[in-house]
Amino acid sequence: MNYIKKSILILLLCGALLVCTCCAFRLGLKVGLPRAASTLEKAIENILDVRQNCVRYNDRDTFLETITNLHPTYMQEQANWFDAAIKSGLREYSLSLEKFKRLDGNYAYADIREAYILEGRTREIVYPAVFYIEKNNDGYFAKDCGYDFLRMQKDHIILYYTQENQEIAQSILNYAIAESNRVCSAFEYQLNSDIIINLYPNKQAMAASIKPTLPDWAGGWVEENESIKMCRYPLYKAEDYARTVAHEIVHLILFDISGGNASLWLHEGLASLFEFASFDITDYDRMILNITQDLDSTFDFETLQYIEYEKIDNTFVAGGYYASAKVAAKLIIDMGGINAVKDICSVLKMFEKPNTSNIKDLIGITSWCTANAITNVLGISLEDFAAEYSRIIERIIAEDS
């Protein structure tokens, strides 16, 4: 082979190699998942950064812009979460991408690590989240889309649940339909929209979605215009969720028929009462009221009306609060039936809705309104109502000892 032929061959070989490398590189760009995933990862990391800084620097508007409105109640829930987080004074709040899982259409699934310090305690949780991904000329953009839920609907109940609870979801849905029908018919209440229930995989995940300061004893949660939140307990069977659903639906109805003016004790009392069809004071209530007395924490009516119950840190005392509120709510029903409750709520609806997010003020205003509505509807002075309530509490405690 002469020099010229040799040179041409070397050039051709180099060219072929160059083309191959280039193709491989291009091919890698087009189908190489790690590369695509890392771009998506970047988009998710960006949105987590923004959210983290919004919490650190109290920027509510930008925080809400990081959320899609694809889930009907999620925006409101996140707004409430943000307000509670700011108020509780989180320190060193951080969000990071723990693991990118997959892209499904426009939805990216990932595990997120959330860490912060609250009341001197470091808290850390990893939870599955969904992001809505959009692509434009500048690359990928992610928006927070909520929890990694599956959806199931029957009649007027929409249940969001995670993969690991697939087995139990259908039964919980059936119990939820039966309980909502029972509670709604007792109040002669027509639902004006579907009831949304989120079933979180565990208590930690539920708490992280509600607010950083959620008391440890809270087993379910709902606020106005939000979904009902429950979580999976290892020992709970599907029927055990019937009580939680009934309890939370009472809250939803009361929010509506009282115009948001029903006091917390009336809320919790009626919600606890409706957990069982019989409206009875149970052996558990007797026991818990006795323990509360032993702990020197019996609730007189004044305390019941004005205590900031979320700040109760003893689980037994929290149970005592619920049982006491139940006694007071039952007293109203014993005096005037469910119609008295409905009339009280109608009176409450005439008051202006309290324009405050301060929980202490809210409790004060709603308790004052509720006291007025009770005296108005039952034709009894608040002193007499409080005295009768105390007599019943004493009698229940005596029955158990």
Ligand SMILES: [Zn+2]
């Ligand atoms: Zn409740």
